[in-house]
Amino acid sequence: MIKIENLSKTYQGYSKPLNRLISALSFGYFGLDVKYKALDGISFSAEKGEVIGIIGRNGAGKSTLLKLLTGVSKPDSGKLEKKGTVRSILELGVGFNPELSGQENLYYNGLVWGLDPEELLQSSEEIFKFSGLSEFRNAPLKNYSSGMTMRLGFALATAKRPDILIVDEALAVGDASFQQKSLNRFRKFSEEGTLTLIVSHDLELLKSVCTRLIVLEKGKLVFDGNPIDGFREYMQIIASSSLEGNTKIEDSKSLVENLQVGILHAGKLNPAILPVGAEVELNVKVNFRNSIPDLTVGFHIDDHRGIRVFGTNTYHIGGRQKDISPGENVSVSFRFPLNLSPGKYSLGIALHSGESHAEGSYLWKDGILLFELERLDLPKFEGAAWIPVKVESKKGDFPL
Numbered sequence: 590m591i592k593i594e595n596l597s598k599t600y601q602g603y604s605k606p607l608n609r610l611i612s613a614l615s616f617g618y619f620g621l622d623v624k625y626k627a628l629d630g631i632s633f634s635a636e637k638g639e640v641i642g643i644i645g646r647n648g649a650g651k652s653t654l655l656k657l658l659t660g661v662s663k664p665d666s667g668k669l670e671k672k673g674t675v676r677s678i679l680e681l682g683v684g685f686n687p688e689l690s691g692q693e694n695l696y697y698n699g700l701v702w703g704l705d706p707e708e709l710l711q712s713s714e715e716i717f718k719f720s721g722l723s724e725f726r727n728a729p730l731k732n733y734s735s736g737m738t739m740r741l742g743f744a745l746a747t748a749k750r751p752d753i754l755i756v757d758e759a760l761a762v763g764d765a766s767f768q769q770k771s772l773n774r775f776r777k778f779s780e781e782g783t784l785t786l787i788v789s790h791d792l793e794l795l796k797s798v799c800t801r802l803i804v805l806e807k808g809k810l811v812f813d814g815n816p817i818d819g820f821r822e823y824m825q826i827i828a829s830s831s832l833e834g835n836t837k838i839e840d841s842k843s844l845v846e847n848l849q850v851g852i853l854h855a856g857k858l859n860p861a862i863l864p865v866g867a868e869v870e871l872n873v874k875v876n877f878r879n880s881i882p883d884l885t886v887g888f889h890i891d892d893h894r895g896i897r898v899f900g901t902n903t904y905h906i907g908g909r910q911k912d913i914s915p916g917e918n919v920s921v922s923f924r925f926p927l928n929l930s931p932g933k934y935s936l937g938i939a940l941h942s943g944e945s946h947a948e949g950s951y952l953w954k955d956g957i958l959l960f961e962l963e964r965l966d967l968p969k970f971e972g973a974a975w976i977p978v979k980v981e982s983k984k985g986d987f988p989l
Contacts, residue, residue, distance in 0.1 A: 596667035627653040629808040642795040645805035673752025681742035687731035720744035881913040883942040
């Protein structure tokens, strides 16, 4: 249903305002001195029923690919073939008039999308029912929340099954209940033969619906295949662009002369994304300007809400150091699995004497390192922590 061969797209621009003027005066023949290759020889094909996720870092070429697929832009070279009706969900709610009612917006936007007037009237009740907005159908759209507007836009966009559905960051619509309804609609479309292409940064949602994954990097297609393997490839790309060397902290007013902190995983230092359950090594190196009679080194991990999910130190688990001379180096390594739920986290460091920093703090620093956890080949789970669980199930006659 879609066949792409050696597709390329280059954007041109100006390095300075004068070049823009030269371009305008020369009708574009001169002045365009900056070129950016957004897509570089992309090739792939897709058949009906597939649900294909497209991921990549910012600037990888995802949006450019969608523009070419939807006809918004034309390629510089290569072939692009599409068969069947195409529906795109690029920005939900665009074109809605806040002064009109939900019913009126549904009707007029449906006409713009080429839907039949009678079909719109017949399906309007089902659209409002799906979006959960039946009681608001006659209320002006300006009284809707942004989430309500997006739900109505999604329900309208998917009211009729197309042959090809292209979605850009429109999976996380509304609350958890409506998100599940949206995903079920994608699955139903897939079963009925719709080819779906989804661009999103939400790996968890992509994991739950995609049958295939495409990874773009700097305009090139670097992976096309099984989603789990694709997520690993993407994480390697992210890791390769993460911090080189340790995070260093220097403060002339502090007792701490130099502090270096680094997380090591699979040979990568300070990766931005890690798999849930990853075995990591946290290395802390420090020296002080003055002598320190007693040193406890601790670390703590907070989630994106600032809630402490774990913390410990060398007072409780061993590794305290005594009688440290000025300038003497101290190195502490912690090894542990990141058995936490998917999400964004920050790591902080505490240097003090005794059991806690309340007894004598040398340094307390939150958010020294930031990282994100993604669930790859682990089964889906709920809660704040990943606990490896083994299960045994049987049936028949046996004593309870």
